[in-house]
Amino acid sequence: MEHMATIAFGLYTLIILGGSILAVSSSSLVRAMVGLIATLLGVAGMYMLLNAQFLALMQILIYVGAVCVLIFFAIMLTRADGAGEEAESAPVRNSVLALLAVLVPGSVLGWILMTKPLPTTGIPVEVSIEKLGLGLLGPYSLAFELISVVLLVSMAGAVLLAWERRGGK
Amino acid sequence: MTHLVMYQLVALMLLLAGLFGITQRKTLVGMLISVELMLNGAGLSIVAASQLTPANAMLGQLGTLFVMGLAAAEATLVLAIIVVVARRFGSTKTSDVSTLRG
Numbered sequence: 001m002e003h004m005a006t007i008a009f010g011l012y013t014l015i016i017l018g019g020s021i022l023a024v025s026s027s028s029l030v031r032a033m034v035g036l037i038a039t040l041l042g043v044a045g046m047y048m049l050l051n052a053q054f055l056a057l058m059q060i061l062i063y064v065g066a067v068c069v070l071i072f073f074a075i076m077l078t079r080a081d082g083a084g085e086e087a088e089s090a091p092v093r094n095s096v097l098a099l100l101a102v103l104v105p106g107s108v109l110g111w112i113l114m115t116k117p118l119p120t121t122g123i124p125v126e127v128s129i130e131k132l133g134l135g136l137l138g139p140y141s142l143a144f145e146l147i148s149v150v151l152l153v154s155m156a157g158a159v160l161l162a163w164e165r166r167g168g169k
Numbered sequence: 170m171t172h173l174v175m176y177q178l179v180a181l182m183l184l185l186a187g188l189f190g191i192t193q194r195k196t197l198v199g200m201l202i203s204v205e206l207m208l209n210g211a212g213l214s215i216v217a218a219s220q221l222t223p224a225n226a227m228l229g230q231l232g233t234l235f236v237m238g239l240a241a242a243e244a245t246l247v248l249a250i251i252v253v254v255a256r257r258f259g260s261t262k263t264s265d266v267s268t269l270r271g
Binding site: 009013016017020021023024025029032033036039040043046047050051052054055058059062063066067070071073074075077078094095097098099101102105106109110113114117118119120121122123124125127131132135136140143147150151153154155157158159161162164 | 170171172173174175176177178179181182183184185186187188189190192193194196198199201202203205206209212213216217218220221222223226227228230231233234235237238239240241242243244245246247248249250251252253255256260261
């Protein structure tokens with residue numbers, strides 16, 4: 001079983017790596033979205049390995065099901081043609097600066113991670129869905145209510161922003 | 170290397186991919202995709218840190234659920250902003266959106 005977990009971890013890591021590279025480097029936005037979806041599914045697999053099945057399900061439901069469809073709508077509504085938008089290559093200076101912007105925080109965070117490891121139990125804890133629900137309705141109910149307000153406000157704001165006035169200014 | 174460090178390294182990789190994308194992309198939709206990558210890295214990091222340490226595991230999972238909800242709200246708003254920008258400027262390239270006039 002230990003070997004299977006290691007193999008699954010490597011597989012998910014490969015999926016995440018390939019998907020994220022495709023998502024940030026593809027010249028076609030639709031292909032970048034396919035890369036993003038692969039990455040999200042890989043992260044869902046990681047949640048499964050971490051013994052957080054409910055989160056894996058929510059990851060697929062919310063991210064792959066809702067957010068990705070939203071971004072596809074954004075691509076469709078702005079008529080971003082499949083290949084054109086990101087097609088012309090960036091100047092080399094931009095790529096070098098982007099790599100620098102990645103390497104500096106990456107090396108700092110990676111160095112901290114490798115040199116100061118946290119004490120770990122090694123075995124993921126199991127939290128039942130029942131406990132999660134009780135937590136949402138008990139000690140963390142304020143956050144639960146607030147996030148519903150945030151979602152409502154963002155939905156109303158999106159409708160207000162994108163509303164097309166007829167005969168207006 | 171403990172398991173926790175391996176998960177955190179994967180999360181760090183997601184963050185770096187998102188950072189690279191957000192500095193490299195030339196359209197708003199591409200930048201939105203990169204932001205989603207970074208948020209996923211944050212979620213994975215929180216869950217790994219709460220599941221594999223003596224910390225409160227329920228709090229970690231609920232925190233990641235809230236991150237997902239906030240990501241959904243953010244994607245909704247960014248979609249609306251992109252639609253408005255595309256209507257007003259005729260494209261969603263960041264280099265075209267360069268006027269301050271209302």
